[in-house]
Amino acid sequence: MTARPHSHAPQHRRRDGRGFRRRDRDRGSATVAVAITFPAVGLLFLALAQAVMVAVAREVALAAAQEGLRVARARHGTRHQGHAAAQAFARREPVLQTPTVTVSGGTTLAVRVTGHAPSLLPGVHIAVARTARGARERFTTPTSPGPP
Numbered sequence: 001m002t003a004r005p006h007s008h009a010p011q012h013r014r015r016d017g018r019g020f021r022r023r024d025r026d027r028g029s030a031t032v033a034v035a036i037t038f039p040a041v042g043l044l045f046l047a048l049a050q051a052v053m054v055a056v057a058r059e060v061a062l063a064a065a066q067e068g069l070r071v072a073r074a075r076h077g078t079r080h081q082g083h084a085a086a087q088a089f090a091r092r093e094p095v096l097q098t099p100t101v102t103v104s105g106g107t108t109l110a111v112r113v114t115g116h117a118p119s120l121l122p123g124v125h126i127a128v129a130r131t132a133r134g135a136r137e138r139f140t141t142p143t144s145p146g147p148p
Contacts, residue, residue, distance in 0.1 A: 050120050057096045057117035057128045064090035064099065065132035068111040072103055073136045079103040086111055096128065108135050 067089045072082020083103045090099035090113055099115040114129040 046120055050126075053095065053120070054117040054126055054128065057115065057126075058130060060090065060093040060096040061099070061113040061115060061128050061130040062132065064093075064096070064101070065111045065113040065130050068101060068103060068113070069109060069132040069134050072109050072111065073134050075137050075139070079105075079109070082109065082111055086113055090115065105133075106136075107138075108133060 064086045068082040068086025070082075071077050071085040072079050080103075083101050086101040086103070087099065090096050090101065095118060096113075096115040097118060099113060102112045104110050104112075110131055110133045112129065112131040114127065117126040117128050119126060
């Protein structure tokens, strides 16, 4: 019985022109693929989270402006009361940072709430501003009598 020489690599595998087996060329390719793909996927999730924070901050600013308008346009409401209501609403929500409120108008009121959305990237400040407008409520009486 003749013994075959022992070798680590099977004899039937081919080598390419550089003397490497094809399988050896692919070694580590998964690591390179993950190293390229993982940061891209992470950046995508970061962008999605930032977009959600901006959208929520805009909704909070609009809700605060609407609350200020609701108070200011009431029958005995004042612009100062509307300002205070909008400011209190905006400060209760941490997603709207550094909120400021302006109330303007006479018979038609406008309440504007501005601030910044939280940023996941240092040094990036995303401004948010929303305005609510509406007529001041007032009671009127008919000037001429209508049909009986």
